[in-house]
Amino acid sequence: MTPALAVTKRGRPHVVIIGCGFGGLYAARALRSAPVTVTVIDRTNHHLFQPLLYQVATATLSPADIAQPIRFLLRKQPNTAVILDEVERVDPDRRVVHLTEAGPLSYDYLIVAAGARHSYFGNDGWEAAAPGLKTLDDALEIRRRFLIAFEKAEQCADAAERQAWLTFVVVGGGPTGVELTGIMPGIARLGMRGEFRNADPADIRVVLLEAGPRVLPAFSDRSSARAHADLEALGVDVKVNTMVTGIDASGVRVGEEFLAARTVFWGAGNAASPLARSLGVPLDKAGRVRVNADLSVPGHAGLLVVGDLAAVEQKNGELVPGVAPAAMQEGRWAARNVIRAVSGRQMRPFRYTNKGDLATIGRERAVAEFGNGRLKFGGRLAWMLWLFIHIMYLAGFRNRVIVLMEWAYAYVTYRRGARIIRSSEARPHASLAREAP
Amino acid sequence: MTPALAVTKRGRPHVVIIGCGFGGLYAARALRSAPVTVTVIDRTNHHLFQPLLYQVATATLSPADIAQPIRFLLRKQPNTAVILDEVERVDPDRRVVHLTEAGPLSYDYLIVAAGARHSYFGNDGWEAAAPGLKTLDDALEIRRRFLIAFEKAEQCADAAERQAWLTFVVVGGGPTGVELTGIMPGIARLGMRGEFRNADPADIRVVLLEAGPRVLPAFSDRSSARAHADLEALGVDVKVNTMVTGIDASGVRVGEEFLAARTVFWGAGNAASPLARSLGVPLDKAGRVRVNADLSVPGHAGLLVVGDLAAVEQKNGELVPGVAPAAMQEGRWAARNVIRAVSGRQMRPFRYTNKGDLATIGRERAVAEFGNGRLKFGGRLAWMLWLFIHIMYLAGFRNRVIVLMEWAYAYVTYRRGARIIRSSEARPHASLAREAP
Numbered sequence: 001m002t003p004a005l006a007v008t009k010r011g012r013p014h015v016v017i018i019g020c021g022f023g024g025l026y027a028a029r030a031l032r033s034a035p036v037t038v039t040v041i042d043r044t045n046h047h048l049f050q051p052l053l054y055q056v057a058t059a060t061l062s063p064a065d066i067a068q069p070i071r072f073l074l075r076k077q078p079n080t081a082v083i084l085d086e087v088e089r090v091d092p093d094r095r096v097v098h099l100t101e102a103g104p105l106s107y108d109y110l111i112v113a114a115g116a117r118h119s120y121f122g123n124d125g126w127e128a129a130a131p132g133l134k135t136l137d138d139a140l141e142i143r144r145r146f147l148i149a150f151e152k153a154e155q156c157a158d159a160a161e162r163q164a165w166l167t168f169v170v171v172g173g174g175p176t177g178v179e180l181t182g183i184m185p186g187i188a189r190l191g192m193r194g195e196f197r198n199a200d201p202a203d204i205r206v207v208l209l210e211a212g213p214r215v216l217p218a219f220s221d222r223s224s225a226r227a228h229a230d231l232e233a234l235g236v237d238v239k240v241n242t243m244v245t246g247i248d249a250s251g252v253r254v255g256e257e258f259l260a261a262r263t264v265f266w267g268a269g270n271a272a273s274p275l276a277r278s279l280g281v282p283l284d285k286a287g288r289v290r291v292n293a294d295l296s297v298p299g300h301a302g303l304l305v306v307g308d309l310a311a312v313e314q315k316n317g318e319l320v321p322g323v324a325p326a327a328m329q330e331g332r333w334a335a336r337n338v339i340r341a342v343s344g345r346q347m348r349p350f351r352y353t354n355k356g357d358l359a360t361i362g363r364e365r366a367v368a369e370f371g372n373g374r375l376k377f378g379g380r381l382a383w384m385l386w387l388f389i390h391i392m393y394l395a396g397f398r399n400r401v402i403v404l405m406e407w408a409y410a411y412v413t414y415r416r417g418a419r420i421i422r423s424s425e426a427r428p429h430a431s432l433a434r435e436a437p
Numbered sequence: 438m439t440p441a442l443a444v445t446k447r448g449r450p451h452v453v454i455i456g457c458g459f460g461g462l463y464a465a466r467a468l469r470s471a472p473v474t475v476t477v478i479d480r481t482n483h484h485l486f487q488p489l490l491y492q493v494a495t496a497t498l499s500p501a502d503i504a505q506p507i508r509f510l511l512r513k514q515p516n517t518a519v520i521l522d523e524v525e526r527v528d529p530d531r532r533v534v535h536l537t538e539a540g541p542l543s544y545d546y547l548i549v550a551a552g553a554r555h556s557y558f559g560n561d562g563w564e565a566a567a568p569g570l571k572t573l574d575d576a577l578e579i580r581r582r583f584l585i586a587f588e589k590a591e592q593c594a595d596a597a598e599r600q601a602w603l604t605f606v607v608v609g610g611g612p613t614g615v616e617l618t619g620i621m622p623g624i625a626r627l628g629m630r631g632e633f634r635n636a637d638p639a640d641i642r643v644v645l646l647e648a649g650p651r652v653l654p655a656f657s658d659r660s661s662a663r664a665h666a667d668l669e670a671l672g673v674d675v676k677v678n679t680m681v682t683g684i685d686a687s688g689v690r691v692g693e694e695f696l697a698a699r700t701v702f703w704g705a706g707n708a709a710s711p712l713a714r715s716l717g718v719p720l721d722k723a724g725r726v727r728v729n730a731d732l733s734v735p736g737h738a739g740l741l742v743v744g745d746l747a748a749v750e751q752k753n754g755e756l757v758p759g760v761a762p763a764a765m766q767e768g769r770w771a772a773r774n775v776i777r778a779v780s781g782r783q784m785r786p787f788r789y790t791n792k793g794d795l796a797t798i799g800r801e802r803a804v805a806e807f808g809n810g811r812l813k814f815g816g817r818l819a820w821m822l823w824l825f826i827h828i829m830y831l832a833g834f835r836n837r838v839i840v841l842m843e844w845a846y847a848y849v850t851y852r853r854g855a856r857i858i859r860s861s862e863a864r865p866h867a868s869l870a871r872e873a874p
Contacts, residue, residue: 045588045858062499072852081634084588084863102592137861149483151521155539195508197518210469235791364696398846398854404691405842413508417835418501421482426521 004049008323012037015335016097017276018087020047020070022327023113023307023334025261025395028074036342038080039289041097044136045069045084049394051324052403053133054179057142057265058187059416068395069137069261087114089278092300099415109338112275112289114164116308116322119286126247130264133176143418144425146184149263151421152191153199156304160260166203169252169263171244172268173210173216173360178227180265181208182362185235185268186332192261207237207259211268216241216359216367223367225313226378232359235314247396265277270322272309279303284311295334304337312350320352324393329353360386363411449474449516450545450547450779452772453534455524455712456740457484460550460744460768461760465511467772473779475517476542478534482506482521485573486831488761489840491616494579494702496853502840504573505832524551526715529737534840546775548563549712550725551766553745553759556706563684567701570613579702581862584619586700587629588858590636590794597697603641604698608681608688609705610647611654612796615664617644617702619799622672627851644674644696646689648705651677653796653804655758660804663815683707707759709746713836718738721748730786732771741774743767749787757789761830766790797823800848 003354013036017024020042031038046067055061063247069080086100097105131141149165156162156397168184171198188204195201208215208231214224215231215238231238239254246253251260272287281297282290288311289297295310297303309325312320320326330350337347356370366382387407394400406417450473454461457479468475480617483504492498508519523537527547534542555569568578583605590602605621607614607713625641632638645652651661652675653669668675676691683690688697709724718734719727725748727784732747734740744764749757758762774784793807803819806812824844831837843854 008848043860043863045856045863046585062501062855063857063859064499067857069856071629072856075631078634082632083592084585084858085592088861131538136857136859140859147482148521155520155522155664194512195506294471331567359809398850401846402839402842402854405839413835415835417839418499419482419506419509420504420573421521422500422501422573422577426480426482426523 004036014039014106015109015111015338016041016105016107017111017113018090018093018097019113019115019273019307019309021113021115021307022324023115023228023331024111025070025073026331027111027113027306027326027335028077028080028331030332031080031338032077034079034335034339034342036079036109036338038077039083039107040070040080040085041085041099041105042070042084043084045071047395048136049390049399050134051390052394053136053139054176054183056136056418057133057180058146058183058412059143059418059420060183061403061406062418063136063140065399066394067401069326073395076415083247087275090275092279092281092297092303095302107302109341111331111334111338112279112303112309113307113327114273114275114309115342116270116272117274118266119271120266121269123247125386126266129247129249130171132264133180133267141221142180144421145263147421148426150188150196150199150201152262153194153201156199162199163203163205164251164260165262166199166201167205167207167251167259167263169207169209169259169261169264171209171247171252171264171266173208173212173215173238173240174267175210175212175265178215178231178361180267181206181236181238182231182234182360182365186363186414187416189235191196191416194416205237206235207239209242209244209254209259210238210240211243212240212366215434219279219357219359219367219369220373220376223369223376223378227359227361227367228366230365230378234362234365270308276309286311294337294347295330295350296337296347298375299380302341304334306334312352315351323357325355358386358389360380364393375417443651451476451543452546452548452775453478453542453544454548454550454572455527455534456550456552456710456746457519457746458487458744459552459764460552460554460771461548462507462510463765463768464548464550464743464772465514465517465768467769468517468775469514470478471516471772471776473516473546473775475515476520476543476544477507477511477513478522478536479507480506480521480523481573483573484510484832486827486836487564487571489764489828489831490570490576491574491613491620493573493576493855494617495583495620496580496855496857497620497847498840498843499855500577502572502836502843505836510832526729527712529716529718529734529740532677533737534841544739546778547741548768549716549742549746550711550744550774551710551742551746553707553709554711555703556708557703558706560684560762563703566684566686567608569703570617578604579860582700582702584609584622584856584858585863587625587633587636587638589699590638591633593636600640600642601688601697602699603636603638603686604644604696605641605699606644606646606696606701608646608684608689608701608703610645610649610652610675610677613704614645614647614832615652615668615796615798618643618673618675619671619797619802621667623800623851624853626672627628628847628853641672642674643672644676644698646679646681646691647675647677648680649677656794656796656804656806657810657813660806660813660815664796664804667802669802671802672801706746713742713746723748731774731784732767732787735775739778741771743771749789751789760794762792763789795819795823795826801844817835
């Protein structure tokens with residue numbers, strides 16, 4: 001039942017890991033010296049450093065700068081094999097993972113780290129007009145729409161139509177929305193100087209829509225207010241308590257008001273991977289798997305879930321947040337619990353350590369909170385800390401050096417290095433434009 | 438009849454340039470201070486440094502490293518506008534270019550620099566199984582197939598099938614074929630060390646098929662022989678005098694013999710852009726426009742053709758070769774002839790200066806010929822000269838620095854920085870695999 005590719009040594013338990021984001025990668029690494037064989041499955045060949053994805057979406061970095069082949073990262077673990085394939089479903093009773101191409105793969109322990117996609121809160125029709133940002137495919141689609149909007153504006157004889165092409169709306173005031181909107185005005189105003197003859201990129205209008213009362217709701221009131229003010233200083237039109245009621249290719253409807261905008265991005269809701277449903281176990285409202293304190297799934301020994309796919313309750317009753325450090329900690333903890341189980345010991349409860357929160361808001365601005373909010377600061381110091389931490393955690397020496405170079409270039413020149421529209425990318429947009437009323 | 442975007446100042450002749458490869462870019466730059474308004478049309482937003490495209494195709498460089506936005510390159514020319522659009526056809530009698538989205542655009546002078554695509558010599562069915570390398574889209578498709586082949590091999594239980602996935606055939610022994618095949622063995626043998634558990638990338642087989650008697654036919658016999666020997670030393674199986682008679686998803690047919698290979702690339706024939714046909718002027722066998730000595734088209738004052746789309750006869754009766762330096766020289770010359778015509782002077786005949794030929798053959802190997810073949814050399818010196826010249830001609834400071842960094846990384850570690858298979862790229866291949874018998 002196990003295809004040729006799995007490293008299966010007799011007597012060694014087989015640990016399968018689904019997904020190689022932060023949760024999956026840290027789980028795999030923690031199993032390096034364990035007496036198990038490991039198979040990592042991902043539908044791409046790379047581990048993606050998601051915190052910098054918005055910089056690919058805005059043409060600052062190239063995809064390869066924030067992605068490393070999973071095989072390369074795990075090459076020094078002879079007990080680990082990597083499969084590029086998609087998981088169709090999991091059968092936890094028979095302990096089998098069903099892969100699209102390789103077929104069934106049996107396991108002794110399964111760590112599911114399949115992550116999240118966007119949630120449009122039941123309005124799935126909005127996705128075509130307002131794509132979200134989770135994968136490299138997403139980032140390249142957002143980059144394409146971002147860059148092409150200026151090309152379309154340049155070709156508009158009509159002033160209102162031109163302004164609609166120069167208007168960018170981001171729905172959702174979390175870190176993704178704040179980072180995307182914070183970076184856009186500078187790119188348009190300074191990074192494209194002198195390049196256009198009919199439209200002026202400096203006429204860009206960037207709107208951030210947040211349904212709740214403040215941006216960055218995971219931060220303190222003070223940091224939220226600071227981020228809000230920073231965004232406005234950058235020229236972003238921030239609207240809180242604003243519920244979107246419609247999105248199409250011509251703009252966004254907010255109650256009675258219609259905002260003419262040809263380019264809309266989605267940074268609002270998360271929904272756990274559809275894979276969770278195939279497990280046949282209890283899920284929460286957002287589709288996440290309700291796990292035990294030790295990250296295992298009730299009633300299924302040997303099945304653990306980590307990262308954005310897991311609903312992990314803390315002692316204070318709150319869920320562990322869906323952030324990269326939490327996924328890393330959970331991945332590592334799940335692996336350790338597997339090692340404990342393999343050697344006949346009891347799995348132990350996971351405890352989340354909040355090392356702090358950081359969000360960047362354009363050039364030289366950021367907010368930081370440490371020690372559960374006891375230490376809060378913003379401005380240039382927070383921004384430099386953000387730069388330092390992101391370079392530190394980025395996998396691979398090459399990527400660190402290249403990203404530092406790209407940042408230095410963008411900092412000094414304001415220009416962006418990855419402004420590419422390929423021929424195959426320029427064409428589909430024609431239909432997008434025609435779709436609009 | 439002229440859309441809003443064109444820079445049209447009364448009294449100034451309007452020069453339209455189709456295509457912004459080497460020919461179009463050098464023509465546009467040479468018109469910077471001329472008393473004309475210029476409109477550059479390209480179906481992508483970037484000028485592509487084609488000589489390094491094979492390094493994108495083999496995951497060494499990122500697309501953004503060898504591409505620069507055309508607007509950025511021409512931003513300091515206030516008389517020049519850039520349009521991202523596709524030319525449907527040209528009406529040289531009415532002096533109108535018809536664009537897919539922007540509609541008709543009238544001109545006083547037209548410089549056509551639309552370049553070439555591949556020619557399959559009437560076997561257009563081969564294209565799906567053996568893509569060529571002209572654009573970034575092409576390079577990313579070749580990269581996808583190159584990287585996925587190793588993933589497929591890793592998942593093969595059958596040894597013969599595994600070897601078919603590890604066999605790469607390139608058809609055509611010109612510079613593209615020599616560069617592609619020369620770089621592949623090293624990437625597989627050294628750049629993927631330790632990453633696979635079932636397949637061994639070191640079992641790679643790379644085959645170069647050339648219909649004529651020698652590789653690099655544009656070079657001297659001596660340099661051809663040297664390149665041939667260098668390729669064999671790198672482990673490439675070079676077969677000259679070998680005519681391909683069939684290609685499909687399972688391999689290549691050569692006379693009676695069938696070569697099982699899941700991955701085939703095409704570097705053989707060029708065919709001029711189909712746009713040439715719309716001009717309604719005499720073309721040569723390869724679809725190129727037969728131009729006058731001054732690069733204008735017989736019977737159409739104000740219509741000039743440069744680069745790979747032009748058949749330019751030299752004094753010795755031979756055609757100017759389809760290489761980057763020739764396109765640059767022709768583009769610049771066509772612009773100067775337009776300036777002459779605008780000021781009432783006679784256009785002057787173009788004369789090609791062969792500054793030398795260079796081709797690289799993997800790590801530390803290359804062949805060089807200067808002074809019409811009077812000076813020939815190869816080896817590490819030629820390779821270093823190749824590196825230097827390519828960095829020199831690469832547009833943009835940023836790109837030069839990043840490419841140097843990527844090369845240093847690849848040289849020291851043997852690893853490649855851009856080994857990315859996105860989720861959308863991993864899926865279509867399933868159907869490719871199933872297509873095979």
